[in-house]
Amino acid sequence: MHDIAYPVAALVSSTALAYKLLDLRKDPDNPVLRSLCATLACAAFGFIAATPAIYLPVSTALGLDNLGKLVVHGSLIAFSVCVQRMLLMWNDPPEIALPRARRRVIAGAIVLLAMVVLLTLAPINDSTAEHFTETYATTPYIAEYLLLYVTAVGTGLAEIARLCWRFAKVAGRPWLVRGLHLTAVGAAITLGYCLTRGIYVIARNMDIRLDLLADSSSAFAALGGALVSLGLVLPALGPRLSATARWFGHLRAYHQLFPLWLAVYNAMPDIALDPPKHPKRARWRLTKLHYRLYRLVIEIRDARHALREHLSSEIADGARTLAAQAGATAEQQEAAAEASMLRAALTAVGQVAEIASSGDLLEQQTPIGGSDHVGELTWFVEVARAFNHPPVEREAVGPLRPLAMAAKAMEEQQ
Known part of the structure; x- marks a missing residue:
């Protein structure tokens, strides 16, 4: 599943990034476009790095072993934080949005630091495993690492879905409303990735194997991530689609x-x-x-x-x-x-x-x-x-x- 789901999600998010980079080239001083491009870059990089055909050779060549997984997981946490920050900056006045966005950035940085510590303490430098969670779910410190990771990403996704659905009620413009709804749906689907991964890790540490959950989690991540990326560009892309249809x-x-x-x-x-x-x-x-x-x-x-x-x-x-x-x-x-x-x-x-x-x-x-x-x-x-x-x-x-x-x-x- 990883070999198909992640490359597809990488293609969708990279295409969305390329589309917005063309707009950024025309308006390089636009802070909203810069923020959106940074957000999409996190998603594209995360899914590209998670693709086994890319992740395994690069990790081996650089001698990262499974520390390369930190890059993948860190990219998705950064993506979650960037989306939340962008939504707050879009909807709320600066005096309200900035403190809220700052708190989310600080929380994300703390989570990443804790993940670095746990991954450094874990004895995983002996090989490069294609299925990281399945291989190390019961390894000391890795269970804590994985649970912290899916909890942080899941909390961020739930917040993204909540903010998008709330803002869609007052957005006004039809394509903006559709984009917010699509982003909310994508975040909710991606939340399935966090739930299945979390349940799998807990079950493995209770000597229960739920391999079906591990196999299906990548599909949740790929589909949800692709929908979130499309939802973020839909407000700009939609009017052009309407014009083309007309x-x-x-x-x-x-x-x-x-x-x-x-x-x-x-x-x-x-x-x-x-x-x-x-x-x-x-x-x-x-x-x-x-x-x-x-x-x-x-x-x-x-x-x-x-x-x-x-x-x-x-x-x-x-x-x-x-x-x-x-x-x-x-x-x-x-x-x-x-x-x-x-x-x-x-x-x-x-x-x-x-x-x-x-x-x-x-x-x-x-x-x-x-x-x-x-x-x-x-x-x-x-x-x-x-x-x-x-x-x-x-x-x-x-x-x-x-x-x-x-x-x-x-x-x-x-």
Whole structure:
């Protein structure tokens, strides 16, 4: 388990550190970023040092034997102290946060000093053991060392979970709240590492072997540590994730709307504020995507307004009936009706008499879509889906014939 869990946790925490180091490079004087990078560095170093493929050769080469474990354990204690200090500095005013943070730093230093003393007194310099706890759980001074270590780290993790959950209630910003919750969950999971290790050491000294606890503890440490590292960077990373998701959403909407826009542009070129030199290729121009999507919505709406005298209610009723028979929702039925009217109206531009004879014209058009750009975009995307994939009816009659004719005409134009 160690061979898999710790390298994965090391990769996650190192990636989080690298991400924040890029921000620190842009703003090297930011104390919050410096503190966060130091915190993530402790986690990354601890998990890298705990990886057997790294820990064993380095310890042997440096002649540290199992004293190298002090580096691993010390890194996790330092990580716990750094997270607590950072959370206090984030949330409380300096006059309150500084004394509390100082007490935690002093407590961590005392624990580390005691661990150094215990490890120095323990007779463990004869070999380098891959499974330190399992090998030395009953060795003099090591049981005390291990129990002090897991107690100190566990207390810190419980405090991290408590502080994160408390601060999340007043954080306000959504991604900050999510980051605090994720950090709290990660700390709670890592607490399982401390509990399983502590119980294992106590049981071994009572001549009870609970090897399953020893095997599972590294999974708790790796998963919890990775979640804490992600939680610490999520407030900064989250808005960028949201922006990326919005961009892909805009890209999808743009590609769905474009065939409808191209159809109305081919029939009514004057609707375009900035006519493209190559209309069909414009679909693959992805620069200024938000603006281009905004223009598509406006220009489609303007075209619809210009076509209002050509919109037939009979065609809309026929499309609505087909959509209902296909099991479409009420909104999809309305979108299908709108798309059918637009197809027929675009075909009938300049042929008012012909379109009038196919059914009753809509005398007055009520506002369509939402009351803002987002609502209009949502509506026209639904209309574009129906426009791009019109219903196929082998025996189309009455008001459906203009729809079929329009579909065929548009395919020939494209």
